[in-house]
Amino acid sequence: MSRRRNDDPYRALYRSWREAEGRDDESVADAAFASLFGGLPLEAPPAGFAARVLAAARVREGRGESLSRAAAARLAAALLGLMSLGTFALAGLVVSSLPRLDFGVAVRAFTRGLGLTWEWIASGLAFWDRLAEWSALVARVVGVPAVAGSLLASALAAAAAFVLLRRLLAEQGNLTYAEPH
DSSP, X not given: OOOOOTTOHXXXXXXXXHHHHHTTOHHHHHHHHHHHHHTSOOOOOOTTHHHHHHHHHHHHHHHHHHHHHHHHHHHHHHHHHHHHHHHHHHHHHHHHHTTTSOHHHHHHHHHHHHHHHHHHXXXXXXXXXXXXXXXXXXXXXXXXXXXXXXXXXXXXXXXXXXXXXXXXXXXXXXXXXXXXX
């Protein structure tokens, strides 16, 4: 590895460019910069390089999609197998406990639990539906420029009142709070 000597022409051009930049002399700095990098050889990829890279990327992309589809199919098969195993285990548990369990009571308890669950979900959906109606109404009202302006003005007036109250209380440093009897 060879070191550049101090009399290297690139080092002198670099020094003149940095000095011109330090003086904020843009025209001299631009000329020094152009001459500094103008003499460097231009590196370019060989002909057909971009076409070869894109072709290789397309091939890899095509293989990646088929591999990911195969992996997704294996995952789906594994999940279905686990779900089937869980269903069989649950069915075995129910069948083994049937002689000790009154079937009518179990069915009524299951349907009652299912009904309560659906009522709970329906009430939650009704709440969110009502909330959506109210928010649409508020948005329609606030969307009127006169209403939006009056709300903004009242908010600014309230903020100004709080600032004024804080300043007044800060000036009256001897105020004390006494609990009423």
